Amino acid sequence: MSQEAEAIAIEHLRHDTERRAASEKTLFGFWVYLMTDCVLFASLFATYAVLHHNTFGGPSGKQIFDMPYVLTETLLLLTSSFTCGLGVLSARRRDKRLVLVLFGITLLLGASFLGMELSEFRNLALAGNSWRRSGFLSSYFTLVGTHGLHIAIGLLWMAVMMVRVKRGHLSDNMVKRLTLLSLFWHFLDVIWIFIFTIVYLMGALGV
């Protein structure tokens, strides 16, 4: 190898390392955001835990939760988290077609989840059990609704990313952004584990 070629190769390698360090920093910053979001959810969980017995003569969780319906929602979200992870793997392999397919599936599953949740909210409100009914329902709608809002934002982000992937090519920067999106999406599934257990399963047990 000539000296010049070697110098170029070293320069390349240095550039690569620097870019990876910058990318690591972004990932860490995003991780810090996710952890602070956990604190937001924790305060909503605490509110729910304090208020969930205060039904004010209205229905308790046991009376209004439709368990098979909630299980379907849970499985949709869990599967979307899985396909999202596979999507990032294919992005790191620079397989553009597979990225679009996998994130497309994730988008569909996530949208179905959000649709099911909104229809659940609508049915509750139509039956007279809106957030105005009792302390329990206020805290329920706030907690589950905040998660739903995060899902909606995630879906919007995903749709924008898919358009950009479709139009452009999978640059390192795009892969980094898809990785951040997948972190966000996995995080929402992690929050849902606790909503499923604490709100729905414990609600069905009547404790």
Added chain:
Amino acid sequence: MNEDTDIIRSQRRPGRGAFITYVTGYLLSLYLTLTSYLLVTRHMGTAWTMVWLIVGLALVQFWVQLMFFLHLGQETRPRWRLLIFSFMTLVVLILVFGSLWIMTNLNYRMMGSPEKIKQYMQSQVGL
């Protein structure tokens, strides 16, 4: 020099291992979710036993998703992500259990319900 570059390139390309990680995480989460669901819907014991079981299963699933989906275990030193995660856990525990503690205490001091307070006040009228 070329070899070095190749090594770096190969590190960035995920192998079969990464794929298997996601499949394992998914199957474990699926299994844990269905187990807690069946425990609750089939009434496999007293309510409080079930609560402890499903909370345990939720924590296991939390760990599974952290490791297999969020890759918290694959971080190299210094483990900043683990550090801030631990701090978040501390804040969450203080927030949730602190609120429950204070509110239960308050409830106890308020004697549980307005009716009981009224009763108490009436019983003290003679004093």
